[in-house]
Amino acid sequence: MKQYKVLHVSPTPLVDSPRKISVALDSYTEFESNHFIFTDYPGSIKGIFSNNSLLYSTQKDLIHTLIENADIIHIHNFLYPEQEEIIFNNSKSDTKFVYQAHSPLREGPNFVDYVPKMINFDKRCVVAQYHPRLYSTYTMLPNIVLENPYLNLIKDSEVPKVLFSPAHKRTGGRWNDKYSNELFIALKSLESLDKIEMIVAENYKPFELFQLRKQCHISIDEIVTGAFHQISLESLFAGNVTINNSDIFSKLAMEVTINSREEIPFYKANNHNIKDKLLFLVQNYELMREYQLKSFKFAKTYLQPDKLINLYTNMYKEVLDNV
Amino acid sequence: MSFGKKLNKLKRDPQKFFKDMKIFKKVEPKKVEPKKVEPKKVEPSVIAKVNIFDHDLEVTHFKKKVINSSLGYSTLFITADSGDYLINKRVIGEIIRNKDFIALREKSIYYILEKDFREYGIYDNSKIFNIFLRNKILRSNLFSEFRNIVVHNPSTETFVFFRNTNPFLKTICMVDSQESLNFLKNHVKSIDVLIILEYFDLSEFNSVPRIIKIETDIVHFKVKKNKYGLKPFVNTYSQIIDSADKKFVNALKIALIDTSYKKDFNLFLPIVCHTDNLPNIDEYNKDMTIQGLVKYRYKSKNKIKHNNFMAMIDNIIIEELYLRDNLYSLYKDLILLSTYKNNYKALLIRTLEDGVNYEAI
Numbered sequence: 315m316k317q318y319k320v321l322h323v324s325p326t327p328l329v330d331s332p333r334k335i336s337v338a339l340d341s342y343t344e345f346e347s348n349h350f351i352f353t354d355y356p357g358s359i360k361g362i363f364s365n366n367s368l369l370y371s372t373q374k375d376l377i378h379t380l381i382e383n384a385d386i387i388h389i390h391n392f393l394y395p396e397q398e399e400i401i402f403n404n405s406k407s408d409t410k411f412v413y414q415a416h417s418p419l420r421e422g423p424n425f426v427d428y429v430p431k432m433i434n435f436d437k438r439c440v441v442a443q444y445h446p447r448l449y450s451t452y453t454m455l456p457n458i459v460l461e462n463p464y465l466n467l468i469k470d471s472e473v474p475k476v477l478f479s480p481a482h483k484r485t486g487g488r489w490n491d492k493y494s495n496e497l498f499i500a501l502k503s504l505e506s507l508d509k510i511e512m513i514v515a516e517n518y519k520p521f522e523l524f525q526l527r528k529q530c531h532i533s534i535d536e537i538v539t540g541a542f543h544q545i546s547l548e549s550l551f552a553g554n555v556t557i558n559n560s561d562i563f564s565k566l567a568m569e570v571t572i573n574s575r576e577e578i579p580f581y582k583a584n585n586h587n588i589k590d591k592l593l594f595l596v597q598n599y600e601l602m603r604e605y606q607l608k609s610f611k612f613a614k615t616y617l618q619p620d621k622l623i624n625l626y627t628n629m630y631k632e633v634l635d636n637v
Numbered sequence: 638m639s640f641g642k643k644l645n646k647l648k649r650d651p652q653k654f655f656k657d658m659k660i661f662k663k664v665e666p667k668k669v670e671p672k673k674v675e676p677k678k679v680e681p682s683v684i685a686k687v688n689i690f691d692h693d694l695e696v697t698h699f700k701k702k703v704i705n706s707s708l709g710y711s712t713l714f715i716t717a718d719s720g721d722y723l724i725n726k727r728v729i730g731e732i733i734r735n736k737d738f739i740a741l742r743e744k745s746i747y748y749i750l751e752k753d754f755r756e757y758g759i760y761d762n763s764k765i766f767n768i769f770l771r772n773k774i775l776r777s778n779l780f781s782e783f784r785n786i787v788v789h790n791p792s793t794e795t796f797v798f799f800r801n802t803n804p805f806l807k808t809i810c811m812v813d814s815q816e817s818l819n820f821l822k823n824h825v826k827s828i829d830v831l832i833i834l835e836y837f838d839l840s841e842f843n844s845v846p847r848i849i850k851i852e853t854d855i856v857h858f859k860v861k862k863n864k865y866g867l868k869p870f871v872n873t874y875s876q877i878i879d880s881a882d883k884k885f886v887n888a889l890k891i892a893l894i895d896t897s898y899k900k901d902f903n904l905f906l907p908i909v910c911h912t913d914n915l916p917n918i919d920e921y922n923k924d925m926t927i928q929g930l931v932k933y934r935y936k937s938k939n940k941i942k943h944n945n946f947m948a949m950i951d952n953i954i955i956e957e958l959y960l961r962d963n964l965y966s967l968y969k970d971l972i973l974l975s976t977y978k979n980n981y982k983a984l985l986i987r988t989l990e991d992g993v994n995y996e997a998i
Contacts, residue, residue, distance in 0.1 A: 395767055420804040422776060425769040426797075429762040446946035447989035453944050486781055488804035488992045540994040562931065562997040563989055570949050573942040584926040 322349040324390035327363035332390045334458045338619040343627045388412045392428040402432045410633045414439040418489035419448045436633045442571035444541035444564040454571040458619050465553035465610040467603050468531045474596050475530040479515040492536040496585040509596050527552040553610040559584040574616045579608035684747035696774040710740035710897040712785040718750035728789045731886040740893040757792045757820040784897045790817040797827045807896040830892040844983050846968040849888040895966035905959040929995040932957035955981045
């Protein structure tokens with residue numbers, strides 16, 4: 315029996331990120347961990363990210379027991395006041411509360427810093443990607459990928475397969491935008507020249523998407539905001555060339571969090587230069603293989619879940635010691 | 638009628654021909670209905686009303702679409718609804734009378750009226766978050782057309798709410814009351830430009846990117862009683878305020894130019910640099926997706942692990958820093974302070990929070 319119990323809670327699946335942390339905790343550490351979500355995403359992505367999560371509406375009693383037994387409750391992004399009440403009323407009096415931010419400020423869903431009514435957080439954390447600049451005093455923690463690193467180096471006889479899987483086409487935000495016309499034009503024109511095989515994946519389940527990614531050579535995250543997302547991390551694991559427009563401080567935040575001596579091997583491109591950069595890349599097989607190998611090595615050396623999860627356990631221990 | 642037909646008419650009946658000619662024809666004056674003249678709208682456009690409750694905030698939004706015909710200047714002025722005409726208000730009266738600057742004309746400035754609330758600070762952060770969770774108008778990006786929010790002596794968090802509806806809105810705070818300034822200490826992060834009478838203590842506002850100080854004749858107050866017991870000439874408070882209002886509006890014009898206007902040649906300006914030139918600066922200038930250029934090194938020999946972003950920034954030394962012209966205008970005073978202290982941490986944190994994209998050089 316494990317010594318401490320952690321419970322991860324999120325209002326929505328948050329593209330499966332809290333569950334992965336919970337699974338890694340449970341598998342590799344002395345912390346027992348569970349995860350549940352209050353509601354699933356609506357519309358076409360309903361069920362896609364919530365497959366392996368407990369859903370509050372269907373498992374109330376079980377979840378109340380989990381809340382009651384938890385030594386640490388880790389709340390992701392925010393809770394509605396009525397959800398906070400459920401957690402607060404069912405938890406033990408000495409339960410520690412940890413918060414982790416997953417969304418930007420000044421745009422949806424959070425807009426402003428999450429400050430709950432009743433719960434006092436013992437620690438405030440933030441995903442170590444672009445977010446820390448907005449939450450500069452929060453403890454940075456990396457997102458976790460559970461899959462095994464994989465490498466499928468492109469052969470000279472193959473046409474590079476490019477995977478693009480934008481979650482939505484909304485624009486008007488600073489950090490939430492994903493879609494760019496320039497990128498689409500560049501991809502379309504390269505496809506019509508038979509330089510690439512373009513694969514646009516929408517509404518894939520995470521594990522399906524990863525299987526698909528393993529068959530590809532290049533993954534495009536987004537090139538609009540200067541951020542990178544879970545897609546980029548998965549692309550490193552799948553041994554793909556990872557294209558995004560990650561600005562220097564988004565990358566640095568991740569690097570210093572995971573204690574990496576090297577730079578994360580992203581292939582940087584933006585709306586201004588995507589055409590040239592992409593054309594240059596797909597004509598240069600050596601370069602593609604170099605980036606693929608770098609991705610694979612980086613994932614293997616720095617991003618393995620058994621290693622990264624220690625950052626979480628260290629933080630939990632700090633919280634538990636701090637009576 | 639064609640020329641041929643007219644010629645036939647002339648032959649057939651010359652008298653009628655000349656009688657019918659246009660120039661001789663009597664034109665009956667059309668009866669014109671006297672146009673109803675709408676009484677000239679004196680009050681400027683109110684775009685929304687905000688009602689503040691103990692636990693909630695209600696926003697009534699009047700206009701669906703705002704036509705922005707003001708060269709990219711577009712401003713929301715938040716003011717207390719005192720029941721009086723807006724033109725009778727301090728500063729706003731000056732703005733309405735001021736027609737010589739496009740950013741201050743109608744269709745550039747829209748007003749948000751909030752319930753007159755004289756207490757300072759109504760909501761704590763928890764309430765602010767909860768109101769954002771529920772309020773559809775705040776969540777719907779309705780004010781994305783606007784570039785600026787202007788407030789004068791704010792006492793409520795309303796400007797914080799509106800600023801957080803969109804990542805590109807800038808707040809200009811005009812302050813001449815100590816109470817309001819005290820209240821603003823809790824919201825330093827939400828202020829982009831502070832326009833303020835020069836004698837206030839600004840030690841807690843160091844991280845505000847732009848501070849425009851207004852000179853006043855207030856100095857006479859200070860020498861009201863000298864050691865001989867004489868009273869030198871003292872301006873009345875209202876006189877000082879009157880001239881201050883004009884100065885406020887002039888400062889507002891400068892602030893609006895800095896926050897709104899997109900320059901055609903938005904080039905990189907050096908903030909810190911040790912070399913004479915950056916070899917590929919022209920390439921960087923062309924790529925408008927990059928807003929800042931930075932060259933840094935670590936204080937320690939190697940990259941070391943850090944718990945939080947602040948500590949990470951603490952451990953890097955900026956060797957070179959370039960910002961686009963429009964950003965230079967926005968952060969002018971923070972840049973000056975950073976240069977003076979030779980410490981660019983506050984500038985870096987603030988620009989990053991505001992979403993500036995840095996490229997390493």
